[in-house]
Amino acid sequence: MSTEIARLLERMTETWNAGDAAGYAGLFTEDADYITFFGLHLKGRQAIEDAHRELFRTPIKLTEGGPEPRIRPLSADVxxxxTGGGSSVDGVPDPSRDSVITLTAVRGPEGWRFASFQNTRVSRP
Structure with a gap:
């Protein structure tokens, strides 16, 4: 389970950095709930793809590193x-974009996919 989910996380970075909106959205279930760092709630794979197609036209890329993802099985299929997230703009790391991301991974007919995504910026209270 952990290996397959870790690979799904790697694919998130790969498809994001490749600007592949369809590939990125394909990592989510058809009915996924995706909440961006500024609170926009995208409902479903198509909405995720549409929003990211525009976003991928910007110079924002995801950066590697950070803490090891914590993958906690809740059942055999959930x-x-x-995990943590960071990004760079035009190749320059931007710590103001660091975030904590929570996801729900589910195993279904397509294999492992994310059913939910919540991105929260790291900031001082």
């Missing part, structure tokens, strides 16, 4: 994932 896991909670907590």
């Amino acid at each position: 896991a909670l994932v907590v």
Whole structure:
């Protein structure tokens, strides 16, 4: 389970950095709930693809590193994932974009996909 979900997380970075909106959205279930860092709630794979097609036209790329993702099985087919996120703009790391991301991974007919995504910026209270 953990290996397959870790690979799904790697694919998120790969498809994002390739600007592949359809590939990125394909990592989510058809009815996924995706909440961006500024609170926009995207409902479903098509909405995720549409929003990211526009976003991928910007110079924002995801950066590697950060804490190891925490993958906690909740059942044989569901896991909670907590990971970190960071990005760069024009190749320059931007710490103001660091975030904590929580996802729900589910195993279905297509294999493992994310059913939910919540992105929260890291900031001081």
